Amino acid sequence: MATSVSSKLNKALKQQYMSLPQGDRVQVMYIWIDGSGEGVRCKTRTLDSEPKTVDELPEWNFDGSSTNQSEGSNSDMFLIPVAMFRDPFRKDPNKLVLCEVLKYDRSPAETNRRHTCKRVMSMVQNSHPWFGMEQEYTLLGVDGHPYGWPSKGFPGPQGPYYCGVGADKAYGRDVVEAHYRACLYAGVRICGTNAEVMPAQWEFQIGPCEGINMGDHLWIARFILHRVCEDFGVIVSFDPKPISGNWNGAGCHTNFSTKEMREDGGVKVIEDAIERLGKRHKYHIRAYDPKGGLDNARRLTGHHETSSIDLFSAGVANRGASIRIPRTVVQDDKGYFEDRRPSANCDPYIVTEALVRTCLLKEEGDEPTDYSR
Template sequence: MATEAAFTSRPETLAKYLKLDQKGQIMAEYIWIDADGETRSKSREPHPTQHIDRLALCPKTPRTSSCRVQRRSSAIGGSCQSYFCALWAVGVSSVSWLGAKSPPPAKKWMTVDVLHRLPQRPQNAWGRWSTRSSAWHRQLDGKAHRMMSASVAKLAHELGRLETGSEEEGHFLSCARICDTLKEKEYTPEDLPMWNFDGSSTNQAPGDNSDVYLKPVAVFPDPFRGSPNILVLAECWNADGTPNKYNYRHECAKLMEAHAAHDPWFGLEQEYTLLDLSNRPFGWPANGFPAPQGPYYCGVGAGKVVQRDIVDAHYKACLYSGVKISGTNAEVMPAQWEFQVGPCVGIEMGDHLWLARFLLARIAEEFGAKVSVEPKPIPGDWNGAGLHSNFSTKEMRVEGGMKHIEAAIKKLEGRHKEHIAVYGEGNEKRLTGRHETGSIDQFSYGVANRGASIRIPRECAAKGYGYFEDRRPASNADPYRITGIMMETIFGSVA
């Protein structure tokens, strides 16, 4: 039988391979959130180092595509008035890109498989973009206009890489990997290609239409492989150009942008429980329970806390990646911990919390530990796990801000059920009115009251301005849904 040690990483072996020369390439690990609120990831090399990889004639082969561009053109002097399909421009009669009736923005990375037809007596030219291809193209500054009016053969000769081949009916010119190499630490989401994954394996798409697209939205340094490798947080999109059902970031970002004038600050307190491979909390007796709660909260010393090495490693990884982590502490139940992220402005809150969750899962993986964000992992007289959400606006943070805090709380009271609906699965097991929680069925608020739905810190009440804490969200809640509905309730929805 496999032992627990077999499931953990060997640091000396891992370090040996991480030190290998990457030969000028980088790795980008794309991260997304699946239907069950778990992070998933897959890795790729996002940009080839060569400017032109190849131009070759190849037989016609059927391919699928999510984006097509067609343009009718006439033969002039026996040569085709061609169109370089990686370089979009005027004259395009119809464009469909992920369902949108407009071309992709200029100078954006995207997957491209460009095919140019070469008939003996050319009457038209057509091309295809495909996010299923492994070839990556980018607009070439200063050459786009010249290339669009060139014939296919002339285009190939301009690039200087036309290989010997037939120009008979049914042959195509395939152009691959035309791009610029980016310098280290200059990556933005706009620099990186969209990608895709099998959504039927993550419960995000049916098997007969399984491709789900990954749109980069945030880039972080990679603490596992080191510089210049990167982690890429991505939104999930359907092939018809609509956000995937589980892409909660999209609507949240719209709300944040619409109400940006209020300068919303968020801080989230992520509680979690560390389990062994048998799903037992670390440090708990195999056939019993530890001593009652009391000495474990912010505890120090053997018998009070376990797996502090995971907590410290996670903290350092967050700092390296630029995640705005602001603290850690042992929680009330043994084997339960908390980290805080924030203050963050707007959509940044959800991005940083999700990246912090991903880093924690990856680090715990190396220690052979499971991370549980169940709101009530152990039944009985034990605290649950929450995602306490701290919030303020610029109006709340200045003298006289308490009236804005109280006005916001009044609005939250009016939509208590709507908030509970998006504040996490299984939250009814946690919000019982016991163990520092309010009742799931009743809204309440108070100063320094950890048994209320909303807590106003005593310091803020004394000063008359500051922030408030929503204690209702469960530890497994989606931060985009929490912060999004907070903005919607207080400031209004957007179309």
């Protein structure tokens, strides 16, 4: 299987340098979402002491013309630190810091969807919206072929791979275990992982997270996965349908609840929310992948454990529906529901914001309400 040149570098030699003392100075890696709305970029600076809170981190800038976020004639973009994590690659006291991106006039960049999401979350903070997102992904060689698949042809049909064990069923578990431990070290709220239905496809779960924290933790978990894959010399793909044909796609199923839903009798609140979601299906489909639904059209076919992109549906324990209500929720008369429509490459800020707008702010129609006026 093709792997990247970087994976063939001498990792033991690298450790000789990484074990050198760094004195009181600290390396801080600034991370941001680029102009694609899907990719992450990063660069590092040195601080004279370890920052204890995100407020102690200075603003920075970068060349937006090289990330499809500005023109070369006016290319400086601002990096505004918003969330800080431990660095699992350089280790303590070094940090990873997630940043919002602002344009030259201090307005949010087009792919800075956190800015609006934070405003919407602040409007419903008394409802304590909780989210859990199930991030599916596919491991690829640098040649774009799924990791572990025969170079010519296909592996055996789906069936034994979901939660599978064994060299002929689990492709790339080393990456998964390394990512899991790195997230725990960083302080990311990772709560589980498993092999998925298609070979070389895996899933990790983030949550429960309240409000804006959901997007922050999922983006950092994605960044860490990219970096782990870099070390192993493979590629992670969040494409919602990386292999055409009779193979499962990749989603980012989103579990959602509010304080009312989690209390006795909460199923009625859940049912009311689902009714509102059904009336706003087109809006959510546009919000649930970076291309306004075009990416999800390849995945939401009504087959391979998906609903049809054109039809809204809901059901108890139904993985072929748009919205699944877990059976235990019905039994307990409270809990949460799962929106199975978001694609693997969705922006979690947009997804969580859309759910809050429809279910809590009770917006209607195909366009979001502008609350900035």
